[in-house]
Amino acid sequence: MSNIMILGATSAIAQHVARLYATRGDQLFLVARDKAKLKAIADDATSRGAAAVYTYAIDLSDNTRHTSLFQRADQDMGHLDILLIAYGTLGDQKACEMSVTTSLAELQTNCLSVISILTLAANFFEQHQQGTIAAISSVAGDRGRQSNYVYGTAKGALTIFLQGLRNRLSKAGVTVLTIKPGFVDTPMTQDFKKGLLWVKPEVIARGIVKAIDRRKDVAYLPFFWRYIMLVIRHIPEFIFKKLSL
Amino acid sequence: MSDRPPHSWGHYPKTQQQSQPLRWLGDSWQAREGRETWLAYGQGRSYGDACLNDGGILLLTDALDRFIHFDPEQGLLRCESGVTLAQILALILPRGWFLPVTPGTKYVSIGGAIANDVHGKNHHRAGTFGCHISAFGLQRSNAEHLTCSTSENTELFSATIGGLGLTGFITWAEIKLKKIVGPHISQETRQFSNLEGFFNLSKESDQDWEYTMSWFDCTARGNKLGRGLFMRGNHSNTSDNIRAEAIRHPRLGMPLYAPGWLLNHFSIRAFNHLYFQRPHIPDRLTHYDPFFYPLDSIAHWNRMYGRRGFLQYQCVIPTQHAQDGIAELLKVIAHNGQGSFLAVLKQFGSIKSPGILSFPRPGTTLALDFAFHGTSTLRLLDKLDLITRDTGGAVYPAKDAHMSAASFKQYFPQWETFSQYIDPAFSSSLWRRVTQQE
Structure with missing residues (x-):
């Protein structure tokens, strides 16, 4: 049995990850803003066979609440085997271009608050000399594109932070996993036109659990995004800047 | 809200309606101008137009797929209405339980199974699906949330089982499972x-x-x-x-x-x-x-x-x-x-x-x-x-x-008794067809 903390537990991907661990009989600590939604997910996990489910309703974009996370988890479960950071927003790029405040708020939610949590988590895991820290970044962080570079900046910075953390924590036996999903059909993307590359959140969830089981460092989900992004990263800048991606 | 046209299993008739995906049990429904009626749409496994609402709004339930409570001792399962029988089987079978009644496909939602009061190969022994439902939640268009069972809101309980989704929105359901030894x-x-x-x-x-x-x-x-x-x-x-x-x-x-x-x-x-x-x-x-x-x-x-x-x-x-x-x-x-x-x-x-x-x-x-x-x-x-x-x-x-309205009214003479329990903001293509004046 593993002890698993999921931040942003009400997101579509995180819900499916929680189901998979619950079915295995693991112990869950679920964090999100909305109490009622957390209860629905906790009830579901308990029905599926989770050993125990704890919930904690806070706004994760508020950095001042982060210390309490690990205190609570420590109280409730003793130690942590897996931390999954799954919250985030896909802000409106156009709105970000019009407003500094909006841009910075995007960066706060998707990058700075995550770095705040990761900093605390790193010390917590380093002390226990074991476990996995997994965070959902994005293929959008692999190269800046006009359509969503504010979101891309946040995820790109997060990817680099995770890289450094992995380098540091490998000495302590702690795994750091960077998850880079492609297009996922979730409420966050409900207004997008869906094509062939889109997958359901349960597919991403299965990929996440598998990557954590195998102690991988970086997981593109589904796998083919590794190759798509390989191509995209290698387009020369003088051509790339003229494309409308 | 999207205009992606959901269809029924028979791909006949073709209809046009808007659909609104529901994500959480507490989600409210947004009324749209000129579109006055709602109907829940689960897996679209009704063959004809019972699951369609031409010109209206379909409330999509496939994301309401959470379990609420499972008692593996008593074989009692409570879940959200969009949960499919396949999802239920995946949960209960390894613990020695089975569906008390199952239709010929496992890809139907429990809400749909109640609304159509489906039957299976054991009808002669176990009756319909509705015979094994102990309670369910019903959200009416006036924002009322009711619990219906054999002891509470009993009339709406009877009207909703086999009620073609017309009595309101089924939010959750509780089913009594059947004990089995092996698969x-x-x-x-x-x-x-x-x-x-x-x-x-x-x-x-x-x-x-x-x-x-x-x-x-x-x-x-x-x-x-x-x-x-x-x-x-x-x-x-x-x-x-x-x-x-x-x-x-x-x-x-x-x-x-x-x-x-x-x-x-x-x-x-x-x-x-x-x-x-x-x-x-x-x-x-x-x-x-x-x-x-x-x-x-x-x-x-x-x-x-x-x-x-x-x-x-x-x-x-x-x-x-x-x-x-x-x-x-x-x-x-x-x-x-x-x-x-x-x-x-x-x-x-x-x-x-x-x-x-x-x-x-x-x-x-x-x-x-x-x-x-x-x-x-x-x-x-x-x-x-x-x-x-x-x-x-x-x-x-x-x-x-x-079937014509005349046929329907002869097949189901109780339709007038039933109609008094219909939620005024709910309708379906089927219901309008079989109750029209001739």
């Missing part, structure tokens, strides 16, 4: 050479066999009329590793619509002939999945009928007229030559459903598909309806896209 069914298959053979086998089997149903050759005539294969089964007592049971999903699928010419008089005759003549099937242990859900192994099998879609005709003929009535129907179908591969006969039992508008009643039920060929198909169904009406039978709304 297997001991199955026997018997050939019958005519309709009389079917009735004899039914009489002989209904006592000792929990599950019975028959396939029949809808092209056979004369003294072979109604020939077919009688299948019966009981849960096996061998427990072989039930804890490791995983749900089976289709490996095959129809990626495209079949061309219209593929199903014709000759191919259908040839199939039926060969299927009837196939070598004797030995009595054996079968996994529950192919026994209950043979068609689930082919995803989108409905595309076999082509882009124009198909209609299913399922009726029940009351016991006292069953033998003559079914024979009469089979004669018309065989003479017409439009029938298909999947023709089913089954004896319903006398267990009464709590549902006011529930379809099953004591007698014999017949179901088969007809590819939609335009008015000739509709005229054929008219003829079948005349026979069903004469016998005092009824047609199953969940499968229907055709």
Whole structure:
């Protein structure tokens, strides 16, 4: 049995990850803003066979609440085997271009608050000399594109932070996993036109659990995004800047 | 909100409506200008227009797929209304429980199973799906959240079971499960050479066999009329590793619509002939999945009928007229030559459903598909309806896209009693069709 903390537990991907661990009989600590939604997910996990489910309703974009996370988890479960950071927003790029405040708020939610949590988590895991820290970044962080570079900046910075953390924590036996999903059909993307590359959140969830089981460092989900992004990263800048991606 | 047009399983009729996906039980519904009525839409497995709401709004329930409480000691499961029977089986089977009643596909939502009060191969022993529902939540358009059960809001409880989704939005449901030992069914298959053979086998089997149903050759005539294969089964007592049971999903699928010419008089005759003549099937242990859900192994099998879609005709003929009535129907179908591969006969039992508008009643039920060929198909169904009406039978709304208002009102004289429980903001294409003034 593993002890698993999921931040942003009400997101579509995180819900499916929680189901998979619950079915295995693991112990869950679920964090999100909305109490009622957390209860629905906790009830579901308990029905599926989770050993125990704890919930904690806070706004994760508020950095001042982060210390309490690990205190609570420590109280409730003793130690942590897996931390999954799954919250985030896909802000409106156009709105970000019009407003500094909006841009910075995007960066706060998707990058700075995550770095705040990761900093605390790193010390917590380093002390226990074991476990996995997994965070959902994005293929959008692999190269800046006009359509969503504010979101891309946040995820790109997060990817680099995770890289450094992995380098540091490998000495302590702690795994750091960077998850880079492609297009996922979730409420966050409900207004997008869906094509062939889109997958359901349960597919991403299965990929996440598998990557954590195998102690991988970086997981593109589904796998083919590794190759798509390989191509995209290698387009020369003088051509790339003229494309409308 | 999107305009992606959900359709029904038969791809007929084609309708236009908006859909609004619901993510959480507390989600509110947004009314849209000019679109006044709502209807819940789960998996779209109703064949006709019972799950459609032309010009209105469909509330999509497929993301309401969470379990709320499972008591593995008592076999009591409470879940959100969008949970499918496949998802329920995946949870309960490894812990030694099974669905008390299951229709021929596991890809229906529990909300849809209640709204259509579905039945299965054990109707003669267990009644309908609604007989095993202990309670459910109902959200009305006036924002009321009601709990309905046999002791609370009992009238709405009875109206909602088999109520075609018209009494409001079913938010959650609680079902009483059935204890089993293993995932297997001991199955026997018997050939019958005519309709009389079917009735004899039914009489002989209904006592000792929990599950019975028959396939029949809808092209056979004369003294072979109604020939077919009688299948019966009981849960096996061998427990072989039930804890490791995983749900089976289709490996095959129809990626495209079949061309219209593929199903014709000759191919259908040839199939039926060969299927009837196939070598004797030995009595054996079968996994529950192919026994209950043979068609689930082919995803989108409905595309076999082509882009124009198909209609299913399922009726029940009351016991006292069953033998003559079914024979009469089979004669018309065989003479017409439009029938298909999947023709089913089954004896319903006398267990009464709590549902006011529930379809099953004591007698014999017949179901088969007809590819939609335009008015000739509709005229054929008219003829079948005349026979069903004469016998005092009824047609199953969940499968229907055709019956007239006059037929419906004769099949379901209780419809007026039922209508007083309809939520004024809920409607469906089917309901408007079968209650219109003539």
